[in-house]
Amino acid sequence: MRLPIIALAAVAALGLDCGGAHAGRGLSTTDNPYCDITTYTLRDLPEQAMSTLDSSGHPVIVVSSSLLNQTPAYGRFLMAHECCHHTLGHVQRYHEGFGHVGSQPFFYIAPQLKQMELDADCCAVKLLKSLHETDSIDAARQTMTGFGAEPTGAYYPTGIKRADNIDKCAAGD
Numbered sequence: 001m002r003l004p005i006i007a008l009a010a011v012a013a014l015g016l017d018c019g020g021a022h023a024g025r026g027l028s029t030t031d032n033p034y035c036d037i038t039t040y041t042l043r044d045l046p047e048q049a050m051s052t053l054d055s056s057g058h059p060v061i062v063v064s065s066s067l068l069n070q071t072p073a074y075g076r077f078l079m080a081h082e083c084c085h086h087t088l089g090h091v092q093r094y095h096e097g098f099g100h101v102g103s104q105p106f107f108y109i110a111p112q113l114k115q116m117e118l119d120a121d122c123c124a125v126k127l128l129k130s131l132h133e134t135d136s137i138d139a140a141r142q143t144m145t146g147f148g149a150e151p152t153g154a155y156y157p158t159g160i161k162r163a164d165n166i167d168k169c170a171a172g173d
Contacts, residue, residue, distance in 0.1 A: 030068065032061065034076075034127055035083035041065035047153075049078040051085040059086045073139035077124055080136070084123035090116045113155045121162055122169035129170060141166045 032039035037059045045064040054060050061082040068075035085091050121140070128136045144152065144166060147159025157165070 028065065030063065030065075030079075032079050032083065034080040034124075035086065037061050037083060037086055039063060039079060039082075041068060049082050051082040051091050053091060059091060061086075071139060071143075073133075073135045074143050076133060076136040077128065077140040080124035080127050081120045081140075084120040084127070085116070088116075088119055088123060090120065111155075114157045117152070117156050118162065118165045121165055125166055125169040126172075134170075137166065137170055141170075 027040045027042065030039050030041050039061040041063055043065045045062060045066075047064070048067055049061065049063040051059070051061050061079065063075065063078060063082070067078070124140070125137050128134070141163050144159045144162040147162075149158050149160055151157065152159055152162055156162075
């Protein structure tokens, strides 16, 4: 779940907020083998991937089609990661919290974002490991290592922290 406020704005701009049968009309979708959630692709997505709910409350995932084409193994990790945000309840929790924290919801949820990212990474690693897709786990580790001591997004863990977390989760049962 990348920058929730940006994600919501981007998804709204995509037309996913119109709900019902018209939600996402005209957008490309991709098969997401990790969950039964409509997964849209967008070439000029400002983030690598994002998870949210449409205006009808249905879960959706949006992934950069450029990233999927350029680095398919990492793209598969991202799709699994975004599925995990939904299955772990992160997206629903974020949307429920929006109405209860006043005019600055991001201020209140920002401290939780680091742990949510680490949890979604670990969930994705376990899912991919169960499917014997170790190339996707390796691609995620390499991508996170590339960030080094820098955060991987606003209010997100550093690349080192995420790479270490991926290793720890991959080593576990």
